[in-house]
Every structure is written in C-alpha cells, then in structure tokens.
Amino acid sequence: MSVTTTARAEWRAIAICLFITIAAFQFGFDSSYYSGILVMEPFLRSFGHYDPSTGDYALNPSIESITTSSINIGEFLGAVSSFMIDDKIGRRGGLFVSNACVLIGVIFQVSAPQMALLIVGRLFLGYAVGLISCLVPLYVADCSPARFRGALVSLYQFNVGLGLLLGILVDEATKDRTDSGAYRIPMAVQLVFPIILTPGLLFFAPESPRWLLGKGKVEKARVALRKLYGDRPDFIEAEIREIMQLIEEERISAGSWGDLLTWNIDGRKAYLGMALQAWQQASGVNFITSYGVVFFTAIGTTNSFLVQMGLYLTPMPAVWFSQYCVERFGRRPMLILSSCAVAVVLLIVGGAGSTTDKTRALDQTIVAMVYIFMVVFNLALGPAVWVVTSEISTGPNRSKLMASSTGTSWFCSWLVTFTFPYLFNPNADNLNAKVGFIYGSLMVAAVVWIFFFLPETSGRTLEEIHEIFQRGVPARKFKGYQPSESTEPTSLDEKNMAHITELNSAQEA
Template sequence: MSSDQQRSVEMRAHWKSLLAMTLVSLSSFQYGLDFGIIGGLQAMVPFLQVYGYEDPTVPVGYNISSERQQLISSLMVLGSFISSSSAGFSASNPVQLRASLHTHWPVGSLIGTVVDNFAAKIPHRGAYIIPLGIIHIVPGILAIGLLFIPESPRWLAANGQTQKAERSLRWLRPQEWSVGEELGEMNAALKAERQLQAKVGYSELFRNPIDRRRTTVAVLTLTTQAASGAMFVIAFGTYFFEMANVGNAFENACILTGVGVAALLANSFIITRYGRRRRLMITGLLLCGLMQLIMAIVYTVEPGTQRSGKILVGLSVIYIVAYNGLIAPYAWVSGGELPSQRLRSRMLPLNGSSRQLRTWLTTFTAPYFINPEALNWGPKYGYIWAPSCVIAALWIYFFLPEVKGRSLEEIDEMFEARVPARKFASYRCTGQHAVVEKVETEHCEKA
C-alpha cells in the first residue's frame, strides 16, 4: 500500500477524531477571520462615516482616529487566546494526522478579506454590518458542535477521571483500536510529567547558563516575527493601501492575503525537504527589510502617485511571500525545538505569551505611524522596519543554532557542550549528552 493510500485509510478510520479536532480548530480559523474582517472595516467609507470623521485630505474622504484604531487592534489581539483552545485537544488526535490541521488561521484571514472586498461595494451601513454578522457564524457552530463531542481524554485523565477518559477515547478511536493500551501510555506520560513539573519551576529557565541560553534563544527566535513588521501589514493592510492611494485597496488586500496563504502552504512541502532554518530566516528577513526600505524610498520620492501605488502593491506581495514562506513557520519550528525537554512545559507558555505581547505592541503602535491624523508616515514606516529586519538577521547569524536533522538528544548534547551557534550544523555528537544531562538534573534537584 502506498503512503497516500495508507494516509487515506487512516483518515477514514479516525474520522471522529478528525471531526472533533477540526471543530475545535475553528477557533483558530475565527481568529484569522477576525483579523481579515476587522482590518478591512477601517477602510470602508460607511464604517468611517459612523465611527470616524470626514477628512477631505485623505483619498477616501473619511478617516478614523488613531486612538480608536489602537483600541480595536488591542481587543483583537486578546482573541489570540481563543485560538489556543485547540492546543489541548490536538493531543487527542493521532500524531500523523495533526499537521494538516494548522492552516485554519491564514485561510480564515483570506476569507475575511474576501468578504470585506465584496461588502465594501455596498453604499450603506450594510457594508460593515454584514461582515460583522458573518463573524458570529463560527462561534455559533462551535457552541452547538461542542455539545456533541467528548472532552479531551488527556484532560480527563490529568484530572483523575479515568473512566470518562476511556469513554472519550472509545468515541474518538476506531473500534479495533487498543484503547486500554493508549490510556495506559497516556497515564504513564502524565505521571512522569507531574513528577517533572513538581521539581521544575519557571526560575529553572534562567538558573544555569545552559538553560538560560536555550530560553533566550527560543524567545528571541519568535521575536523575529514581530521584528519583521509583518503584524502591521496583516492587521492594517487594507487601511494602509487605502491611505497610500494605491487604487482598489480591498482587491489588493485580497491578492496580498491570497499570495501569503499560498506561500505558507507551499512551505509545508519545503520545510521537510530543505528546512535550513538559519539560511531561510536570514534570507526572509533581508528580503522583508529590503522591500520595506524600497517602499519607504518610493513613497518619499513620489507620495500618492499611481506609479508608486503599483510599486507598493508589488513589493508588498514579495514581502508577504518572504514572511509567510521564510520567517513565520521557521520561527515557530525553532522556538519549539530549542527548549530543554526538562523545561519544555514551562518554556512553551512563556514563548506563547511573550509573542502575544510583541504582537500587541506592534499592532497598538502602528496606527500612530500610518494614520494621516498622527505622524502620517504611511509606507515611510518602512524606515523603522528595514533596520529592524537587518538586526534580526544578524542576530540569527550569530546566535540561532542550526538543528535541521538533529534529534532532541543531539540538541541537548550540543548545548551542554556549549557549541557556538554557527558550528551546530557541522558538530559531530559523541553520545555523552545523557550522562551530562543526568548530572545537571541531579545537581538542580539537590540545589
């Protein structure tokens, strides 16, 4: 049986598990939909007539205050915590089937942008009321659908409800599945996890130089997403195009988002075959920085002209391909690979929360720079993000280890040996990491 046929059989056998996971993962889809729709509303004339003010100096004749934009963007970022609800239930899904369920956010963002594109042509309040109504569809589906699927078996087992966990697994798995064996493995893993967490606190992330290095590198690797300036393009892309007078801002935003989704999907085939994190992320950051710099220069020389508008759209497309194809996925991968296994349960929440803080900071400050009533930089905002991209690329070159093709044990050994980041790719492991790690762990426990 070929691998494609085997995958098809697995998908059919685990249809209940996939159904449950897909339903819960709609929360991530909803987050993307929110970003796509809410970002476009700020460029709709009917919306601006109600929530903004008349301004004959801007291309559409109306504008919105930067303070109101900051409030909208801040509340949107709070929705990111909703998307994390799928994390717990993903543990219920077979490992080999999880990867296909993480494209919900970009697809949701694309659909939201397309909805805005069609709604923007409506000349009355329905232009923004219809998209806002569509936002409530997914929460309605979730509210009803969650009544018919069981609780996560891992959560039930972790809370001592073993019988309910077994019933949940029997509902999720095929009839011939060895539920008892899986439940036993789950309980053993949970027991080991509880024992480890009882001995490990958040202070352990920074207590010794090795763990401190791993924690710092993991957090700063995810920081490269914010350092590229992508969140202001994602959250305010349509408004950005509208104020820059580039033509049909909504159609251009659809093109930009669609190309970004295509780049993200294409990357799923590249990451397993090539996957050189350092090289790809450095290339992506330098491309993003170059595009931002050229956009800023063009808009400085020819602000608001038709030619500069076309150049702006073209450069934005290249920019989003570089970000979605070369930066975003590898930052997540590296941020997950680098933490110590002993501290992973503490490191991942820290990584996620710090990323949301950086996302909030970017989206909160962007209106102050691009809104005509404030600094009115528009595309000249790139003068800030271009050097930011270069600094991030230099940081990756000097500090981010290349761990492609390395096992978690090999990564542990290289960190224990204090191998410089640029030598990780060529370092030959000796297999002594287990002894060193055991000594370090015992030392920490005694301390």
C-alpha cells in the first residue's frame, strides 16, 4: 500500500500521536528560556551580586551552574521514576502528573523572592520534563502505525526544537524591560503547554492499548484501539491477539531491574540505550541550549538573543529531513554521518578558540560553526536517538529500559550543564571556545561505538525487534536478519491481512 493510502486509513492514530508530541514543547522551552534570562539585568540584580570592578551585576560560576543544572536533577529523577508512574497509572496518566508538576514549578519560580525557591521550582519543572521525555516516546511508539513510527517519534525532537525557538522569542520580547517581568513573564509562559495538552488528554487521546492489555483491561483496550484506528473489528481483534501473545510471553519471563544489570537480552538493551543517550549528550549540545546567549555574549556577539533565535530556527529543515532519512537510509548510517559531522564542526570551534590573535573573522567562524553544529546534530543525532531508544525498549522491562536510558540522558545533560561554567568562564578554567576540543574528541569515539555496537532497527515492528534480541543477533547482522522461520500463520499475519483488506477497502472508497 502507498504511504498516502496508509495515512488515510490510519489518520486518527497519526493525529493523536502528533498531538501528544506537543508535550515536547515544554522540554524545549525550558531548555532555552533560562539561557536568556541569565544575562537580563533585572534577573542579575535579583539573584546575582554587584561587581565593583565592572560596575555591573553578575552571577558567579557556582550560582550559574547550580541554578541552571538544577533542572537536570529534576529531569533525572523524573526519568528514573517514570517506570513506577507508568506502571501504576499509565503513559497518559503520567502526562497528567507532568502537567501538574509544570503548574507547581511555574508558581514557585514566578513567586520566588530568593534563590532557594527558584531552584525548587526548577526541580519541579525538571521532574515534569523527565516524565515527558520517557512517556511521550513510549506512547507514540505504542500507538503509531509501524510505517510512520520513526517519523512520529522524530517529530518529538522537532517539537523540542520549536520549544527552544519559542523560549528565546519570549526572552527577546521581554529582555528590555527594567522590572522583574523581564524574567517572570518567560517563566509564566510555560503554563500554556499543560493548558493545551490537558483537554486533549481528557477528551480524545486514549491510554496506550499495550498498557491497558498488560493490566488485563481488554475492553478498554478495544475502546482505545477504536479511537486510534476507527471501527475496524478485524484489524482491532488481530492487534489485540498479537499484543496479548507478546504480553503472555513477557509474563513467563517476568522482568526486573536485575535483568538490566546482567549481560543478557535486557542487559544488552539497557547498555545500548544508556550508551546512545550518553553519546548524544557528549556532543555538548546542552552548552548551546543552556548557555547559548552567555556563550555568544562572551565571544563578542552584539545581539546574542537574535543569534540564538536564528540558531534554533536554522536546523528546523534538518529535523524534517531526518524523518525521511532515518526511514529511507536507516537509523545507524544516519547516526554515523551526523556524529562525524558534529565531531568535525566541534574540532573547528576548538581550533578557532585556541588562536591567540582574536579577530572578528574568528568570532564569526565560531558562530557559523555553531550554526552548522545545530543542523548536523538535528540531522540524526538529536531525533534518531529517541527513535532508537524507544524501539529497543521492548519486552517485559519496556518502561524500565526507557527510564534507564532517559535517566542516563538527563544525568549526562546535568554533567555538561554543571561543568560548563567552570570550563568556559574567564574566572574559572577560561577555556572559552576551546571546549570544542573536549566535545569533538568525544564525538570521534561515538562514531566508533555506533559503527561496532549499534543495531539497525528500521523497518521492524516492536515485536520483531524483541525477537531478534532474544536470538542474540550481533549488531552488524540485525538489518538482514529474518526474525522467524516459521511458516505457520501467526497473529501478526492475521493482523497484516486484516490491515491490507481494510486499506484496499479505504482505497476503493
């Protein structure tokens, strides 16, 4: 069946998954708006100290590091506890919890008269983002049609990018204010996202059918599948039989955290997911999203807010293009290409920063390289990592695998965010743009790791991926491996036949 015909038949599931990815705006906005308020005069007066030598207010590196990275601690806690929330109340229920945490976090931040309350607010917001980063990819991977799963999970990263852009746009609109509204307004804008998401979760986005069937709620799963795919009884019953078959297999081999700590099927999945997320953060992307305005101001850029705005806008076409590329060429080749390009760009930034004779041309070169970084990062290293980690998180430990890989992402994100002021600032190690050497070298190592260890998961159902892992297939043989040699009819065969019959009916209609 053509892509258009498939999309027509499954438009409900696609639309619901598109809506759920709105939660990623919170992730992106929270990462970018704080970068802007770090250089706003009213914020520096409220939370910084007066420097007599310059006649200006400033934040010392430790305060800058703690306030910026505190959100990553919340994100880590949200990610590692997401499996418990997911197990108790489901993917959809977990998103309600994240919305509540956003509300609490915004109230604490906007009303904060002192640093302690500001940090508490950022911890709550981080917890919400940690839940979102686990539950949204899981929900989309569960509910999206297999043919569109890679593109829809990639859209999560695209909406993160839109959130980054929105955050700096709001900062640009308020930066010239002389009162506390300069930074309180960007903080308050975050309430928009749960206000949009909550009604949709209440009225038309169902709980994941996989989660419902895992809890024995068969009739509710039928209702959820009807919301996703319409009134298609044959397809829905075949889908239920397939999922129930997998669930029964999972119950026979009941999952536990111990499975992730030994080198077996799930231990391998945990290692791959955690390592891949760590390599993504090793690119140093967080020093751009969390400190971009600070970075550009330090190297002498005249309008750091506009430069940062352009930086978030430029890679948007790359994110869209990546949705095609990861399906057409595969996850693994695109990740290798993207990581190679990121390594080259970062090493050039480090080289430009190590020159003793500073010129405007060199500063412009650094800015240009950072722009190119964002394009090649979003070509695959940004979106495809979330696609792969959601795909390899299969089997009885699905939510635990996703929690462990996403928790690793947030821990490494915190590490980059916490250490950057000490590496970069002139009153610390004063590396300036030479930090590019550190992140660039790490990306060279990432290319080697992806080449030897990362399997190709494109074009597979989640059930097929789980079966291939069970058979212990090496990473290099994943792509061409046939998951089952059995010629007996299976529930998957039945579902595919029902699917083809209904698509033909849709096409004729």
